[in-house]
Amino acid sequence: xxxxxxxxxxxxxxxxxxxxxxxxxxxxxxxxxxxxxxxxxxxxxxxxxxxxxxxxxxxxxxxxxxxxxxxxxxxxxxxxxxxxxxxxxxxxxxxxxxxxxxxxxxxxxxxxxxxxxxxxxxxxxxxxxxxxxxxxxxxxxxxxxxxxx
Amino acid sequence: xxxxxxxxxxxxxxxxxxxxxxxxxxxxxxxxxxxxxxxxxxxxxxxxxxxxxxxxxxxxxxxxxxxxxxxxxxxxxxxxxxxxxxxxxxxxxxxxxxxxxxxxxxxxxxxxxxxxxxxxxxxxxxxxxxxxxxxxxxxxxxxxxxxxxxxxxxxxxxxxxxxxxxxxxxxxxxxxxxxxxxxxxxxxxxxxxxxxxxxxxxxxxxxxxxxxxxxxxxxxxxxxxxxxxxxxxxxxx
Numbered sequence: 001x002x003x004x005x006x007x008x009x010x011x012x013x014x015x016x017x018x019x020x021x022x023x024x025x026x027x028x029x030x031x032x033x034x035x036x037x038x039x040x041x042x043x044x045x046x047x048x049x050x051x052x053x054x055x056x057x058x059x060x061x062x063x064x065x066x067x068x069x070x071x072x073x074x075x076x077x078x079x080x081x082x083x084x085x086x087x088x089x090x091x092x093x094x095x096x097x098x099x100x101x102x103x104x105x106x107x108x109x110x111x112x113x114x115x116x117x118x119x120x121x122x123x124x125x126x127x128x129x130x131x132x133x134x135x136x137x138x139x140x141x142x143x144x145x146x147x148x149x
Numbered sequence: 150x151x152x153x154x155x156x157x158x159x160x161x162x163x164x165x166x167x168x169x170x171x172x173x174x175x176x177x178x179x180x181x182x183x184x185x186x187x188x189x190x191x192x193x194x195x196x197x198x199x200x201x202x203x204x205x206x207x208x209x210x211x212x213x214x215x216x217x218x219x220x221x222x223x224x225x226x227x228x229x230x231x232x233x234x235x236x237x238x239x240x241x242x243x244x245x246x247x248x249x250x251x252x253x254x255x256x257x258x259x260x261x262x263x264x265x266x267x268x269x270x271x272x273x274x275x276x277x278x279x280x281x282x283x284x285x286x287x288x289x290x291x292x293x294x295x296x297x298x299x300x301x302x303x304x305x306x307x308x309x310x311x312x313x314x315x316x317x318x319x320x321x322x323x324x325x326x327x328x329x330x331x332x333x334x335x336x337x338x339x340x341x342x343x344x345x346x347x348x349x350x351x352x353x354x355x356x357x358x359x360x361x362x363x364x365x366x367x368x369x370x371x372x373x374x375x376x377x378x379x380x381x382x383x384x385x386x
Contacts, residue, residue, distance in 0.1 A: 002373040003365040005358065019205055021377050022261060024335065025346070026205055029383035030225035031157065033239050039198045039227045061303025068272050068286050068306055 151194040151229045152236050153177070155211045156381075157222040158188045159251050165218055166190065169211055172204040179211065182233050187240045187247055190215065194229050212381035220255040222247060223381035250386060256351045257330065259385060260378030262361060264321055264343040266314070270371040275309045282306060314342035321364055328353065328360040333384035341375075346384040354379065 019026075032038065153172060158164065160183060170176035173195030182189045190211055198204065208226050215221035230236045240247065276282050285302035289295050318337070322345050326332060329347035337344055349357045358376065365374040 002370065003362055003376065004374065005361075005376045018377055019202065019209070021263065021375060022209070022380060023205070024344075025259075025261060025380065025383040026209060026226045027200065028225070029333075029346075029386075030223045030228075030381075031386040032225050032228055033154070033230065033243070035235075035239060036154070036228055036230040038225065039194065039229050058300070061300050061307055063303070064272070064306040064310070065286075065289065065299045065303035067268065068276060068282065068302060069290050071269065071272055071276065 151231060152182075152191045152233050153194040153198075154224045154228050154230060154236060155179075155190040155192070155208060156215050156224055157240065157247050157251075158190070158215060159220065159248070160184070160186050160188050162188060162215065162219045162221065164188055164190060165214065166211070169214055170207060171211070172198060172207045174201075174203065176203075176207065182236045182240070184237055184240045184244070186244050189236055189240060191230075191233065191236060198227065200226060209381075216258070216379070216381045220251045220257075221381065222250060222254070222386045223383050225383075254348075254382050254385060257348050257382060257385075258351055258354060258379035259346050259382040260329075260349055260354075260357060260361075260376060261335075261346045261380060261384075262321075262325070262343065262377075263338070263341040263375045264318070264368075265341045265373045265375075266317070267371050267373075271310060271313065272306065274313070275306055279305070279309060282309070318343040318345075321368070324364050324367075325357070325360050328357040331385055335384070346380075348382060348385045349378075351379075 155171070164181050166179045166181075169179060171179050171192030173193075177192035177195060179190055179192050182191055195204075205226065212221065212223045230239065276286060282302065282305055285298050285305065289298045289302055292298070314337075321343055322332065322334070325347060329349050331348040333346040333348075335344040335346060347357065361374060361376050365372065368374075
């Protein structure tokens with residue numbers, strides 16, 4: 001199994017470690033007061049569109065079809081019990097790369113939207129944090145969790 | 150100057166804000182606005198507020214601190230009132246509703262769960278179980294120029310993915326419902342087919358985490374569960 005549990009309250013950084021994962025809660029949920037306004041937040045609309053799932057499009061169809069045809073068909077024909085084993089063994093490299101790619105794309109958009117007008121003192125932390133931290137957690141997620149299990 | 154609002158609490162909340170600062174660069178100073186029954190944590194609004202990392206962290210950090218000391222209604226990032234006086238007026242006006250919501254949320258926390266499944270395992274499952282998908286896949290591999298069949302395969306697979314993920318999402322969400330008080334479903338993301346928040350009593354938090362753990366174990370290696378919490382109850386205000 002793979003379970004990543006992140007506990008904000010115990011983090012010294014006060015939630016900065018997993019900000020990306022809870023971004024939509026901070027931006028889209030939470031209480032509003034009807035008579036008050038929300039400041040215009042440049043970049044956020046773009047970010048939301050980027051993260052949203054896109055299913056019905058020609059590009060998506062082609063991508064799925066090609067992904068299917070790249071799979072080893074022999075393993076697809078085998079019984080479910082065997083299938084599980086094969087999947088477990090062969091998934092590690094391929095799918096990991098794929099999910100990492102998707103996540104990194106979203107993170108880059110996030111980083112872009114957060115990058116404008118920062119100062120020098122923040123540079124070091126920011127360069128590392130949003131881009132590397134999140135993509136690293138996606139690729140290390142399975143392995144690190146297994147270690148804990 | 151417009152007043153940026155972080156949270157609404159009961160008047161007896163300690164509002165321990167030492168060491169914290171507000172949004173903006175340079176960081177704004179936090180202060181409180183109080184009425185007889187309620188309090189709000191606010192600051193000046195920076196001239197050009199954008200959702201920069203430091204601002205999001207500042208907002209989130211204030212809420213986490215408040216959450217540790219009692220019930221607080223988290224405001225959405227970027228909410229601004231004309232001035233402190235009008236914030237006070239809004240607290241008075243919404244007093245009954247805010248008080249009721251604060252007591253509903255007292256001793257409760259939000260946990261956000263995102264679940265993804267590795268795509269190749271899902272594609273293998275679809276090919277193994279759908280004869281039509283297998284037929285189209287074989288055909289298009291032998292006839293690389295068959296665009297119509299490629300589209301048909303992609304559309305079929307896409308529909309299967311959606312159906313299977315929706316079903317799995319419902320199963321996972323339902324399996325945890327008993328361990329939580331309330332559920333708030335979010336939109337799936339590109340990578341996660343399930344994105345759902347649970348409102349959990351503080352004293353049941355470890356039982357909830359255990360339930361998530363068990364469900365993750367049942368689902369096996371193809372699934373990745375990411376549990377975030379405890380969080381301010383953004384999804385339940």
